[in-house]
Each structure stands twice: as C-alpha cells, then as structure tokens.
Amino acid sequence: MTQFHLTLNADQLKEELMNSDMSAVAKSSMVLVLNQIMEQERDDYLQAAAYERNGARVDYRNGYYERDYTMSFGKVTLTVPRTRNGEFSPSVFEKYARSEQAFLLAMLEMVVNGVSTRKVTKAVEELCGERVSKSFVSSLTEKLDPVVNEWAQRPLNVNAYRYVYADAMYIKVREDQKVVSKAVYIALGVNDQNKREIIGLQVNHAESKEGWFQFFQSLQARGLASPQLVISDAHEGLKQAIQQAFVGTSWQRCTVHFKRNLFEHIPKKGSEGFRSLVKELLNGSSPARARQLRTEIFDQYEGVKGYEKALEKLDEGFEDAIQFMNEPIAYHDQLRTTNNLEGINSEVRRREQVIRIFPNTQSAFRLIGALLKEHEESLDRGNRTFLKGKPTDL
Template identity: 40%
Template sequence: MATFEITISDEKIQELLHGDRGMASLLEPILNQILQAEMTDHLGASPEERTDDRQGYRNGSYKRQLTTRVGRLELEVPRDREGTFRTELFERYQRSEKALVLALMQMVVQGVSTRRVKEITTELCGREFSKSTVSRLSKDLDEQVEAWASRSLEEQSYPFLVLDAMHLKVRRQGAVRSTTVMLAVGINEAGQREILGLETAFGETEEAWRRFIGQLKHRGLSGVEVATSDAHEGLVQALREAFPGLIWQRCQAHFRRNVLDQTPSSYRDRMHQILDQLLEASSQSDMQRRFEEVSGEIEENAPAALEVLEGGLFDATAVLALPGKYQRRLRTTNMIERFIEEIRRREKVIRIFPNLGSVERLVGALCAETHEEWSTGRRYLTMDEFFEWKELHHRDPETEETTETAPVAA
C-alpha cells in the first residue's frame, strides 16, 4: 500500500483525553483513513485527481461496525462504481478477536462461566449472545482455521524446522485438565517463516509428537535439514525417525536454564560468563577447547552443572556447523516462544478453556493470522549461503553419510 499520512483533529484528541469512549475515539478516524487509503491504492488515484492511471471511480460509502476490545467502532467503508473494492481490514483485525470472544461466549452459554466472564463478554461485544449466534460465528471461524490447518505443504521444501509445546487448562470429562498444544514453525526455501501447524494432545509424549510430525509430513513437509527444539526425549526421537540424519539443535535458552538450575547461586554469575564463551564459539572444536579449559573449575564449584554440560553441550552447539548468519536465528526456539506469549496474553482472560474446540479455535486463529503476516511479510533469511553450504556438505539419505564436494567453478 502507498504511504499516507493520518491526521487527528483537536476534537478527537480532547475526546480521547476526557470523553467516555477513550481509545475508541482515536482508533475510529485512523481506521477510516486507512480504508480511504486502501481505496486510493485500489483505484490508483485520490478523490478528484486526474490521471491516466486511474482504474475506476468512488461511489460513496456504507457504514460498518467493528467490535474491538476498546469498544464498538463506526466505520465508513468506501465503495467504487464497479463494486470491485474489497478490504481485508475487518477480516484480519477480527479473526483472533472473534476466537477470544467465542471462547468467552461459550463459557456463558454452557453455564460454566463466572459472573465476571459474563461481564467481560458484554464489555467486549456490547451485548450478550445467544446459542444460535455462537454457533454461526463458530462455524465461520472454524472453516477459516481448518483451511489453514489442512493446507498442502508440498509446494516448497522447509530446510529449517522449529518446534515447541505449551500447556493450557481445559475442562474435559467433568474436570479441569492440563492439555498440550504442540506448534511447528518452518523456514521455507525462499527464506520465509510459516507456522506449519498445531496439534492438541492430552500429554507431551513421544507418541503425540510422532503423530503431529507424521501429519505434517502427510501434508507434504519435506527437505528438513535442521530442527531446533528443547530436549524432550520423545520429540527428539520422533524428529530423528521422521527425518533421518538431520541436524538437531538443542535450544540454547532451555539448555542455559537447565545448567543454571544445577548451579549454586554463588557461582551463577560466573556460569553465565562460561556459557557465553562456550555457546558463542566459532566451531565445535573451538567450543571443546574452551570447555576443557574451564571444566576443572566447574567441577570444583558446580559438579551437578558439569554433568548437564557434558551431556548436552554438543547438541546445544550443533548449529555451529552452519554458516554464521544462520546460527543466531536457529540456536533457540525464541520465535515460537514469542508467539506463545501472544497466546498466553489471551489465555489470561479465559483462564480455563471450556472445551478442546475453543482451544483449537483460539490458537488456530492466532496461528492463521500470524502465518499470514510472516509468509507475506519481509523475508526472514536469505538462503543462498545455506544452499551453497548444503552443496559442499552433501548428505546421502540412504547411507546418512556426509561427503565433502569440491566447489563448482564460476
């Protein structure tokens, strides 16, 4: 979209500062100006502008309400004479909001909510909702989430894979039970991030991870060379079965916490320094040399931490095999952790999900929305150096042996 300037009148600013509508009075004119800018971009001309590039003409507008967390907004949606203008503003803005509201509404309808939840629902939406309204909204959102969750992954390969899980409280079988949500992010051969899928399970087990990864492969996930995750044994085993010979990178953030948990408090500042030196080595041989220099000191001050280091340091530095530009992006699961924080922000409002469907709806809507932003936004990585590295370190999938090949002359 073309760059445009948003202006806010003095009256609106005063209404924001002193009025009852608060942020809604500020957000309303901003969104209205965005809609007008979208129409200008669609037609190739602003109102009254004379240009040979014009693709059509305006034809008034119609009112549209948008329910947000700051209140109900009255927007003026522009029309064009041919009726070809479409805005994605409502769909993209409301998708995750609908999921949150639906989860709250279900609590009210199913009789498992508190008075406070009902108050929140009314505050968010401006009114209470009937079962038929919940059913209609649920069907519409579920179809969108299902389209995202079942899409084919065959069009591209995904050299880099990042996986993590979170746990939510869900009412099942007459009790509140912990439920696992497994998430997978891929970086495709074009260097774009995508949220590949999600899976709910009663527990984070090897079988659950195997089923989830199997479903991703069934949808076409292929070409995985590097996978980053925490050290959950079931997950690591499922990855190695699904993608023989891949490089498994143990998340350095998780590994660091594991080491520090076994470190006496009086030695933790020093352990932070040691971990920085080890994890920022130039290669695994360099890491091994540095480790040998400090292992005696660690054994004397934190013997339990030394055991964790010896058991996981090579896996936590596996990413050092890659060209330098990829190491920082792939050494942790932070990209999923940040996304999980967005889920947690909404979970704090809901606290206990009324059923598995509401979990899949809310998390799925957020996944679809974030996936759309990532896959159509700025490229996350340039992949040229990786494919050059891959050519030089070709791995035979049948023998799982790595062979060095001479670089091709220019």
C-alpha cells in the first residue's frame, strides 16, 4: 500500500475541512475507509492477498478485533485486522491520529460527494505529495454504495407501519452536460413499536403523480402494506398516488400547510378572530368538535368581504385536515403535521447545500442515503418512542 506522508500544515487543513460543514453523519463511512486502509496495510505486511499462495508470505491472517477510536468529530469503532505472530500494527492509530485525520477527511468528503476518481487522486497527490492508485480510490467508493443500497432496499414486511409520512425536496444534478433539478422522495414510517424508520428514498426526475406512484410501488415491492394514515402536503400528484396505491388508507393533509394556505387569502388586519377559530379547529381532539367550529366560522364570515377564497378552501380541505382526529388522542400532535419529516429534510438540506450540484444521480443517492441512514439511528433510541400512549386511548 502507498505510504502517506502529510507535508502541509495539518491544523490549517483541518480547519478548512471542518468549515466545509462535513458532519458526524459520515462516521459510518469513515469506518469503512479506515478499515479498508488497515486491510491493505495487512496485505502489504504479509506480502500476500487473502487466499494467495506464494513463497514471499511472512505470516498469516488471524481474524479481527474491535477497537474504539476517538477522532476529532467523535468516537468510532474500528475492525482491526490481526496476524498470527502479533507483530503487525496498522498505522491508523499512530500516523492518522497525529494528523487529526486531515487527509482521510478530505478524501472521504470528496468520495462521498461523488467527485470523480481522477479529481480525488489529484487532490490526494497535492495534499500528501504521494500518488494514490485510481483502483484504491474507486474501491472506497464501491464500499459505500452497497451499504446505502442494502439499507435503502431492506425488507419492510418485518414490521407493520400504521402511519407513513411522505415529502419531497429538490436538488441540482449534472446530467448530459447540463444542471437539472431532481426530486428526492422520502418516506418515514412509524412501526408497530411506535418508533420511526426512514423506509424509503428515491431520486426521480420531478415530483408528479407517476413519480410518487412508482415510489409507493417500490415500497410495496419491499413488503409495505397499506398504512392506516399517510401524512403529507397537498401536492396534487401525491394525493392521487396515495389514493391509487393504498386502498383503504386515509390521507391526512398537513395542518401547518393548510393553515398557511388559508391565511394567504384573508385580510392582514382585523382577522385575528378568524385565525383563532381556525387554529382551534385544527388543534381539536374530535371530528364532532371540529365540525362545530367549522359551522361557527361559516356563520361568522360567510358573505364577509375578503374571506370568500379562504372559506372556499376551508370547505374543500376540511375533511382531509381532520383525519388525525380518528386516531388515538395521544398521537394527535405527531399525526397532524409533517413537521418531523421536514425536520429530517432540513438536516439533509443543510449538508446538501455544501455540495450545491451533485456530479450525477448516483452520487446524490449515495450521500443522501448515507445521511438518512445515520440520522435514522438517532431516532427514538432505547426505550423512547415517537408516539406516546396506548393505541386504544381514543
């Protein structure tokens, strides 16, 4: 394996890399990189690849052991290779500890961001004064894809998902020498232990009925059964796809989006009473009370100038906005909006903005998938649950 000798100011490089907003969500990918480097170092030490027979071999493999390793952005657990004579020692715990992982952070950031092998190789040469083979850099990239793909394609028939949140965000991708917008479909499910899982990710050309239907079909192919409730915004294509894909499933329109839509069509002054009634309606606990408040709103504001459009939209979207009230009261706060999924999207967006333009669709899927996979592990840890209370508490 090529020996790396950092020749530049490590502190300065570290500062520049950390300011690039590379997050600890890359920890799992960093583990892959470090493990790969140690594996190649053992091959070099033994002077033989795995299962290779030759007279130059100096020792034999003897499995692995796990070791915690504290880096500047947190602790990771590495799988350290061993040899029979015990004389092999990987350089990770010496050289890379002293350099604060500056080189590996630079390489990993470029690899995860989907930068071409040629550019990565050139950057590494500039940083270290050494050449790294294209095959080595490619092998790091190839190790990231199976991890993300396995997570994104895992079976969904081992859990029942009663509630599913769906949302889309847009990114920029280079395609055929042009920069185009792509829609990223994300689905979040609540399983039968009341814990959240990110159950779907897909990068598509645009947000449309066909795109959403295809996305839902991919979830069903992995074993997703029709949920009780799908929570989303009111994108027309998404609404139609939910109805077509999930027979017997109710749709909950995000009440935050619904309120914004209503308030866009009322006077800015003197509308406090209308706003208060709408908020009380959408924060209600029963369909009966919501219908009573709806009647009060129409009794007070029907025929009042400036409220015509808002009342029309309230009438059209009312039933879809109160479907959460048919679920256990303890779940209402979590089921009435898409806030928790939008929070995840915002976290992805914060990191995605560092890249700005993905070099290709696969690089976008790789990075967003890695971010989502890592974020999922932080959701509802231990005995914590997303939904509180018993399902029978109506």
